[in-house]
Amino acid sequence: MKLGQATIKDIARELNLSASTISRALKDYPGISDETKRRVKEIAEKMNYRPNAIALSLRKSRSFTIGVIIPEVVHFFFSTVISGVEEIANSRGYNVILAQTNEKLEREISSIETMLSNQIDGVLVSYSKETKSFEHFTKVLDQGFPIVFFDRAPAIPDAINVMVDDYQGAFDATSHLILQGYKNIVHLAGPKTLKISIDRENGYKDALKRYGIEVNPAYIITCPKGTMEEGRELVSELLASHPEKPDAFFSCNDIGAVGAMMACRDAGMKIPEDVGVVGFSDWQFCAMLEPQLSSVSQPGFLMGARATEILLDIIEKKLDPSTMEKTLVLETKLMERDSSKKLSQKN
Amino acid sequence: MKLGQATIKDIARELNLSASTISRALKDYPGISDETKRRVKEIAEKMNYRPNAIALSLRKSRSFTIGVIIPEVVHFFFSTVISGVEEIANSRGYNVILAQTNEKLEREISSIETMLSNQIDGVLVSYSKETKSFEHFTKVLDQGFPIVFFDRAPAIPDAINVMVDDYQGAFDATSHLILQGYKNIVHLAGPKTLKISIDRENGYKDALKRYGIEVNPAYIITCPKGTMEEGRELVSELLASHPEKPDAFFSCNDIGAVGAMMACRDAGMKIPEDVGVVGFSDWQFCAMLEPQLSSVSQPGFLMGARATEILLDIIEKKLDPSTMEKTLVLETKLMERDSSKKLSQKN
DNA sequence: GATAAAAGTGCAAACGTTTGAATAGGGCAA
DNA sequence: TTGCCCTATTCAAACGTTTGCACTTTTATC
Numbered sequence: 001m002k003l004g005q006a007t008i009k010d011i012a013r014e015l016n017l018s019a020s021t022i023s024r025a026l027k028d029y030p031g032i033s034d035e036t037k038r039r040v041k042e043i044a045e046k047m048n049y050r051p052n053a054i055a056l057s058l059r060k061s062r063s064f065t066i067g068v069i070i071p072e073v074v075h076f077f078f079s080t081v082i083s084g085v086e087e088i089a090n091s092r093g094y095n096v097i098l099a100q101t102n103e104k105l106e107r108e109i110s111s112i113e114t115m116l117s118n119q120i121d122g123v124l125v126s127y128s129k130e131t132k133s134f135e136h137f138t139k140v141l142d143q144g145f146p147i148v149f150f151d152r153a154p155a156i157p158d159a160i161n162v163m164v165d166d167y168q169g170a171f172d173a174t175s176h177l178i179l180q181g182y183k184n185i186v187h188l189a190g191p192k193t194l195k196i197s198i199d200r201e202n203g204y205k206d207a208l209k210r211y212g213i214e215v216n217p218a219y220i221i222t223c224p225k226g227t228m229e230e231g232r233e234l235v236s237e238l239l240a241s242h243p244e245k246p247d248a249f250f251s252c253n254d255i256g257a258v259g260a261m262m263a264c265r266d267a268g269m270k271i272p273e274d275v276g277v278v279g280f281s282d283w284q285f286c287a288m289l290e291p292q293l294s295s296v297s298q299p300g301f302l303m304g305a306r307a308t309e310i311l312l313d314i315i316e317k318k319l320d321p322s323t324m325e326k327t328l329v330l331e332t333k334l335m336e337r338d339s340s341k342k343l344s345q346k347n
Numbered sequence: 348m349k350l351g352q353a354t355i356k357d358i359a360r361e362l363n364l365s366a367s368t369i370s371r372a373l374k375d376y377p378g379i380s381d382e383t384k385r386r387v388k389e390i391a392e393k394m395n396y397r398p399n400a401i402a403l404s405l406r407k408s409r410s411f412t413i414g415v416i417i418p419e420v421v422h423f424f425f426s427t428v429i430s431g432v433e434e435i436a437n438s439r440g441y442n443v444i445l446a447q448t449n450e451k452l453e454r455e456i457s458s459i460e461t462m463l464s465n466q467i468d469g470v471l472v473s474y475s476k477e478t479k480s481f482e483h484f485t486k487v488l489d490q491g492f493p494i495v496f497f498d499r500a501p502a503i504p505d506a507i508n509v510m511v512d513d514y515q516g517a518f519d520a521t522s523h524l525i526l527q528g529y530k531n532i533v534h535l536a537g538p539k540t541l542k543i544s545i546d547r548e549n550g551y552k553d554a555l556k557r558y559g560i561e562v563n564p565a566y567i568i569t570c571p572k573g574t575m576e577e578g579r580e581l582v583s584e585l586l587a588s589h590p591e592k593p594d595a596f597f598s599c600n601d602i603g604a605v606g607a608m609m610a611c612r613d614a615g616m617k618i619p620e621d622v623g624v625v626g627f628s629d630w631q632f633c634a635m636l637e638p639q640l641s642s643v644s645q646p647g648f649l650m651g652a653r654a655t656e657i658l659l660d661i662i663e664k665k666l667d668p669s670t671m672e673k674t675l676v677l678e679t680k681l682m683e684r685d686s687s688k689k690l691s692q693k694n
Numbered sequence: 695g696a697t698a699a700a701a702g703t704g705c706a707a708a709c710g711t712t713t714g715a716a717t718a719g720g721g722c723a724a
Numbered sequence: 725t726t727g728c729c730c731t732a733t734t735c736a737a738a739c740g741t742t743t744g745c746a747c748t749t750t751t752a753t754c
Binding site for chain 2: 004005048050051052053054055057058061063065072073074075076079080082083086090095096097098099100107113114115116117118119143228258283284285287288289290301
């Protein structure tokens with residue numbers, strides 16, 4: 001009948017009761033007669049009553065909504081993270097509001113502003129590649145607002161992070177290549193603004209050192225864009241210009257690894273016989289390639305889920321940000337596939 | 348100083364003015380002296396004032412938030428849709444709240460309920476595979492609440508849809524296989540609950556008829572799960588059991604197509620010489636496979652963007668749902684790659 | 695039959711904002 | 725002085741809930 005949604009007041013009018021009685025009856029508060037409760041619920045049902053969460057938010061200064069700020073949605077890893085966030089948030093009665101920054105600092109700043117305006121209870125952030133200063137985060141953190149960072153850990157003291165052991169993952173991947181008999185291992189590195197890039201590079205370097213191989217700076221190629229074309233081009237150039245050709249590639253991402261595979265194929269090199277390749281992230285398609293691409297798998301869903309659990313625990317005061325463990329490191333797992341299996345190939 | 352955020356009242360107290368004056372000053376209403384405006388803005392800035400969008404929502408009965416209900420986030424196509432939605436919503440000043448159903452009807456129903464409770468202004472929906480009855484949508488549509496469906500069009504008269512021309516895409520893909528000289532074309536079909544599955548199957552059938560090829564029911568295999576393993580198994584079985592082996596596969600999704608490619612390889616058949624394969628959706632990885640997989644590309648970003656534009660236009664009354672065009676069909680594009688190029692291979 | 699306790703319900707304020715209407719003070723013409 | 729119009733500001737209600745307190749009525753106790 002009415003235009004908008006039925007409210008508590010409408011029910012009150014209908015039954016000649018006060019709004020407070022309706023509110024209490026609906027919530028099964030003690031002190032309301034069973035008969036009244038029954039009638040209220042019946043009418044509520046009939047009028048298709050749906051509590052107005054906005055009014056509740058205003059009253060309680062709690063919105064039961066968390067924000068997620070992410071560089072890109074169209075990204076296998078991040079989409080798995082979102083999935084994990086959504087799953088936990090939903091199961092604990094929270095909504096998820098989403099913003100993607102497209103790796104732009106400006107979008108990051110405006111997103112967090114809008115979200116705060118919308119009274120979110122907390123936010124999960126993976127900051128953009130452009131972000132070098134973290135004031136827009138510290139400003140709100142200082143006000144006691146809960147932020148949990150994931151994947152990309154910011155240079156903020158005492159910030160709460162959920163990340164993957166990028167160093168160890170890279171170390172494992174590089175070690176694996178060495179143990180398979182590859183000697184000249186090139187690293188396709190990510191932008192230096194991201195801690196994960198640096199960690200992965202360090203893992204790579206330390207693995208080489210561990211096995212007594214000298215780190216060759218010319219073998220570390222930075223791929224700022226992280227696209228397949230970029231990887232393909234840079235690797236092609238390297239192969240063309242370098243007298244002693246590299247015989248393995250460890251890329252900081254899977255897409256770059258595919259680029260490397262293509263460049264190698266272009267140069268007539270066979271994978272894994274002539275050259276080994278390992279990627280990072282273990283995107284879905286790794287198992288579909290020919291040969292299947294070895295990669296360091298990152299538990300995206302788990303990361304999203306754990307980060308959300310921590311955030312909600314902080315929001316609900318089950319966890320105290322000042323005394324809690326600040327960093328949660330999740331383990332990676334090297335998925336050894338054909339692209340790096342020189343040894344088994346020899347059999 | 349204070350615990351929470353500064354409010355209009357705080358500014359009012361600070362300047363010994365009333366809340367209404369502050370509100371008007373901040374919005375540059377006429378009738379407020381320039382001097383007052385200046386002072387108000389200065390203090391607002393200093394106190395780090397941030398308007399409370401929740402209070403505004405309550406007042407205006409408008410939340411400037413739209414919902415997106417989607418089967419899965421970890422899905423290339425859907426993630427591109429989300430990206431398009433986010434882009435347009437953001438540029439027009441709206442928030443996006445996200446829910447994934449994991450293809451469960453129950454989640455779909457509870458998601459829309461929660462969103463309505465949260466006073467969203469409208470919702471974009473791609474319904475789940477489990478959904479057979481649409482009452483939970485018609486109920487809210489009848490109340491005049493704006494819903495735009497995308498990709499999967501529901502059986503609801505007058506519902507507003509943005510979809511892809513699945514029929515034409517399938518027709519094109521099948522025609523392409525025929526023109527390349529393949530004769531026994533198998534179709535890996537999707538669940539019959541989805542209109543897109545039926546449309547694609549019809550496109551396949553009609554293309555066969557168009558070229559005078561009889562439709563063989565045994566060549567239509569339904570893959571309810573749509574996983575790679577499922578495709579691989581079903582195709583392997585078919586190849587093993589069928590005396591006259593099929594020489595091409597048109598799959599209703601890319602993952603199934605990869606399964607088919609693997610099964611063919613397992614059976615010692617060469618792609619594209621012995622068997623042609625075409626997928627649907629043109630996921631990122633298609634161009635990374637060996638051979639590269641031909642596929643029907645769906646404009647996911649555009650679909651998200653257009654659906655959002657339509658939804659916001661309805662919300663903002665720029666478009667009238669009763670008189671507007673109900674269905675927007677976006678074109679697909681066949682990406683012809685090596686997996687289906689028998690002819691050029693022969694040269 | 696008085697008194698107290700218990701049961702059931704209503705009042706009113708609060709959350710932060712907007713907005714139509716009212717008010718105060720000043721200037722100016724008649 | 726009166727009357728009128730400006731300008732700048734305030735009042736108060738409204739959006740839909742919740743909740744401490746007060747109020748009425750019934751029931752129990754002595």
